[in-house]
Amino acid sequence: MDESIGIRERTRGAMRGELADVALRLFEERGYDETPVDEISTAAGISPRTFYRYFGTKEDVLFADLPPTSVDLSELLTEHLSRLSPWEALHQTLRNVSERMQTQRGRWSRLLRVVNTSDSLRAGHLEQHMNLAQTLIPVIAPQLEGPASSSALRARVLVHTALTCFDTAFSHWAEHESDIEILDAVDIAFTTFSDATPETR
Amino acid sequence: MDESIGIRERTRGAMRGELADVALRLFEERGYDETPVDEISTAAGISPRTFYRYFGTKEDVLFADLPPTSVDLSELLTEHLSRLSPWEALHQTLRNVSERMQTQRGRWSRLLRVVNTSDSLRAGHLEQHMNLAQTLIPVIAPQLEGPASSSALRARVLVHTALTCFDTAFSHWAEHESDIEILDAVDIAFTTFSDATPETR
DNA sequence: GACTAATGTGGCAGAGTCTGCCATGTTCGA
DNA sequence: TCGAACATGGCAGACTCTGCCACATTAGTC
Secondary structure (H helix, E strand, O other): OHHHHHHHHHHHHHHHHHHHHHHHHHHHHHOOOOOOHHHHHHHHOOOHHHHHHHOOOOOHHHHOOOHHHHOOHHHHHHHHHOOOOHHHHHHHHHHHHHHHHHOOHHHHHHHHHHHOOOHHHHHHHHHHHHHHHHHHHHHHHHHOOOOHHHHHHHHHHHHHHHHHHHHHHHHHHHHOOOOOOHHHHHHHHHOHHHHHOHHHO | OHHHHHHHHHHHHHHHHHHHHHHHHHHHHHOOOOOOHHHHHHHHOOOHHHHHHHOOOOOHHHHOOOHHHHOOHHHHHHHHHOOOOHHHHHHHHHHHHHHHHHHHHHHHHHHHHHHOOOHHHHHHHHHHHHHHHHHHHHHHHHHOOOOHHHHHHHHHHHHHHHHHHHHHHHHHHHHOOOOOOHHHHHHHHHOHHHHHOHHHO
8 A cells, every 4th residue: 555655755755754853953943034944955965946845935844744734624524513513513623633733742832832933933824724714614604504694704703713712722832831731721712702701692 | 292293204104104005006906926125115216225114024014004003902902891891892892993994994905805815915914913912912811710720821812812803804894895894794703602602601 | 778758856047025234315403 | 504313225145935957866668
């Protein structure tokens, strides 16, 4: 089964991984903005030009191969939607993602720490979520009741809010790593509304 | 009272405004990525170097002088918090911002249309909100009940979610300008949770 | 084993954003 | 009127990213 991949693709994948490792390490040492692509590529033994063949942008070396973007979330979400409310389904879907990420806790906290040192990086991270949102909104939209005129908007709100909760939980966890578990942070984030807005019911 | 400003600052402000106008117009015509700073500055009769004295980055020419960043939201929020729940206070605060923005409806829809044509711009726009969040979170945090360990996280979630609702409402409005009013969109966005998550109570 | 095609890689030039430095002109207050 | 503060412009340079072409390696075929 693996033979079908061919050695070329396997080494290519390995190079992507090595680049990601080297880059993360250098970013931790000297900072993202202070580390030009030149240094990453030479540290990995390739030319700058080749770097841009593996990753379209410098940011991508951090974000491209991350779980939330590589896992098929629509499928997961569809499954949860069959037995949960839209909001709960989003909660569980992103909770599942968090569970998978736990196997790489160390890498994640390193990455989040790097991301939070640079404004441009934070923006790039947000863009990842915008892309994810475009995938999830069409899955949620048909499940919403109420007037069609507002359900399109509410689907957007639900998905973007869910990703915001997810993101906020992770940032908070990365900053207070010793005080709280990832999954607890995610659960607290997703249940904030039911606790904090009694008047709006 | 206005005399204290001095003509220099007044003309400087005028140049900022003119640059913003010229830039928005050019971005509409040729697109953001296809319009180099050279063209904006020459169209406004200044050198590229001087452009970067008025705006630190090319993005800033779109975002820097916008109401949500120039109005003092902390003050507004503090006032609402004295008689509303945190979530409702955030809702009303951003509703007030939306009301002020209505006087520039046309400019806003033009701007949002430009922003939504470029991924990098959308991310930059979100970053404006990240900065706002840093201002609002300390205002909300002391109002939250419950264990201190989770209230810091919940304050972050509430503020980021509020800004997400605000942002989503505006994007939706910009795309369906004829179907919905800004304030209605904002209200729908902010009341999405109370309607859509009965199970989580 | 040799040949061709596909693919990975590197170098080069160039556009575009943004910064530091210095020189020039204009305005303001004394 | 003179010096100080300020706005502007030009220049060089770093950095990201792209298009183009040349070279080498590999894969598949005969």
